[in-house]
Amino acid sequence: MKKFLAMLLAIVAVLGLSACTKDDGLTMWCIATKSDSNRHSYEEAIKEMEKKYPDTKLNWEAIENETYKQKIKAAVAGDNMPDIFFTWSCAFLGDFVKEDKVYCLDDAYKGFADKLPEKMCKNTTYNGKKYGVPLTMNIVGLFANMDILKEVGYDKVPGSYTELIECCDKLVAAGKIPFGCAGKETWCVTEYLESIIEKSIGAKALDDIFCNGATWDNPDVAKAVTIFQDMIDKKYFDPDGVSLGNDAVKQNFIDGKYAFYMNGTWNCADFSQKGPKNCQVAEFPVIDDSKAKLGQLIGGPSDTLAVAKSAKDAENTAKYTFELGQLICKYGYLDGCGLPAWTVDYDASSVNELTRSVADIVAKSDYMVLFGDTAMPSDEAGKYLEQVALVYTKQVDGAGFIAALKAAIR
């Protein structure tokens, strides 16, 4: 009986413990977990904000990517949103805007218009109203291990498609593996496939398919898929890739097993620290120059902070979020986690060389198509990724790919 009472006491203690929840300051949720490359930039930015506004306490929490998506949706459903929350641009934030859960940032933006170009807000503008503060942005880059390229006689990344194919043939002949791609994580396959499609059909056409309701029933897309599968057939891709996750593939590239690796430019910091020793980044070459041209990229501003409609003192919170976003962007760029969506008005000479060359590529670009799975609503993205995975394992060909997506999406 005594033990039983002790247990009851313990329960009461737990209940008591839960009764004293804090309710001061702002709350923020993001995905910059402890091991995330963006973590440091959040920490620095928040430190600076706390110094500037000692009265505003920011209670922030980072949640692992996949869990976060679940958590923020549940919070929206249960009206338990934090004041400030991380979101992806386009469809993901759009869903919340549609439900009228997000605070409109048009008024607050006026104070920051000179530092944040209008075009960087394009992905988070719905019905002409701004709802998001962009942070860093990333594009897909063709990373190249120059030491391996040198062995087959190249001292720069092949600039044209024919040259790239030649280079790959030489690599294969020399017993090297040109590309590594993680088949177990479909987003990694899209990094390749989307670039190939874009450089075949042109940025505008791809953007229309992703965002503006154009049909997937486009023979040029099928042709691009065939090109990708031909590359797989010609052993340009590590055959083990179908069984690997991105961590393993990326490690292989760092260890010098692949000549090229196509992935997001958030890798720049890692590659400049861990290797490969001679690494360069370039744009994927143009495949069909009647439709596509250089300067058309995959990527753009996606990482975003937004303010909940339910936020305390929403207008001031919105201003606070802009300032915070600007700082996160700045420190993120300095850390080499991505490119700045905000104007650079500080000394950025310490940024690693790879990130700076990405900045050059972006500066010369004139069209960016956001990653397909971010641009599309999540149900469509699911169907799209399903087909992309089948492309990589060659369970569907180009014609099958467009037919399936036409049936499932448009």
Next chain:
Amino acid sequence: MKSKKYDGVTIFLFLLPALLLFVGILVAPMASSAINSFYQYKGFGQKTWLGWDNYKRLFNKDFPAYIPFKDSVVHALLLAGFSVFIQLPLALGLALLLGRGIKGERFFLSVNFLPVLISTVVIGQLWLKIFDPRGLLNSLLRLVGYLKEGDDNIQWLAEGQGKLLYSCFIPMLWQYVGYHMLLMYAGVKSVPTELREAAKIDGATDWQVDRFVVIPSMKQIVKVSVIFAITGSLKSYDLIRIIAMNLSTKDASVPSTILMDYMTLRGEYGVASAVAVLLILLCFFFAILISTIFKERD
């Protein structure tokens, strides 16, 4: 002794905590899932009435955006089959061997139960390394000469090659052998020692003792194990998630991966709810089926 009315109140009071938990956390949410399964719903915001469309997507091949739900059920039942016909016999064998009073009985018992206690993340990562293209399994195959010098690695984990499902099953079956072993060991030990000895005096071998004395007395425990193995197989998720890596996996899909895929990644909560409803019905069906089978055998 006590008045009936009074008993009614007592019964209610005694059941109350369990009922509150059961209704509040299991029944009510399930009922809401059942309702949601008829809507197009993102998990928040607007719901749109769909009627049976979500279910049609799961069953009708010609329906737009068909989901191969039947495959996932087949996979889960296959796992249940392996579980009942390979895992449980293995567990039974171990339990019988240990139950004979072998030296180090307790040690083996403890060690064999260990995998149950280790986080599935560890188990999953370890088996990923075993099935890795340059992992333990392929290295062994090269060592014994099954794979020759120039041969490509066998892709145990790739989609579309028919091996992924089994690469997911093996760790799952292995991890819980110890659990069932412990259950069955309990059954073995519950046979009175005198009975064993009497049988031996009559000239029975160890095997005959097991076959004719021990096993027949274990019906109840085997039933529990079978129920656990089958409902566990139908609900399986964690290890598949880690080893298949991709929730949208086709080769290794089970109802739970489809459920989580549509709920978390695709934000199609209505479909996920429909899967949840079907999954629960399936589990009910099998639980009842097994009980009936064991009852008929009496």
Next chain:
Amino acid sequence: MAKNKNDLQQYQVRKTKGWVNVLISIFLAIWAIINLYPLYWMFTFALKDNKQILDTNKFGLPEGAPNKWFWSNFKEAMNTGPIGRFFLNSIIITFATIVITTLAAMMASYAITRIRWRASEMMNRIFMLGITIPIQASIIPVYLVVSKLKLINTPIALIVPYSAFSLAMALLICNGFMIQIPKELDEAAYIDGCGRGKVFFSVILPLMKPAVATTAIYTFLQCWNELMFASTFLTGEDYMTLPAGMAQLFGSHTTEWGPIGAALVIATMPTIVFYILFSRRIQDSFIAGAVKG
């Protein structure tokens, strides 16, 4: 007595053959190694970097002398936050779940097995259906229930669902034990003038110790490693459990596996130590529960 035993041995005419025993021993030894290996592997995994884990050294000891091993992984795992706090939260939440589950199951089991009423068997079956409900299926509806009760971000938000999901199994175990207690005990107590409540608390509960142990272990296994509910229902480090805290080690594009290995060692150790210390008791109570269940 001694004579008897000798007789007994004389009659054991058909002993299992020696070589069969050797084979059995070899088989058991190999099986034991297979089951021990993951534990060993977990420790080595915790002391490597991504290069070794993913590429060069997937199975062996970490490369180099022990002072070259990546002990820093542990430091990094410890730095994910107030790990002591996470630990304490996990213990409190698990403990409270165990208490609630056990108590609710005992009470229900008492009403079902020891009081005669018409629908008791039916009631029991309905509860048993709970075993079949997959925890993943209910996260959003449960979230809505919990948030309507304004319990989000309180430990109760976890304790209540965990208890509910462990209930059916706990009831199964309790029923098994409860049936074994002779009915005469209750009768005697009633004659002494005790009410049902008194009988339950002072006669039945003290006899149910092994059942408590069994349900406790089962419930512990259910909730100690649970992640999805933990990270959805709790925000902030105040109440975060160990698995939710450790999940912070997964990055969004790249993951450093070494610190995760270290974190897993930290999270698994209490279970293992507890198991080593009490393995016999745990097994015994498990056995007792299972046989009767």
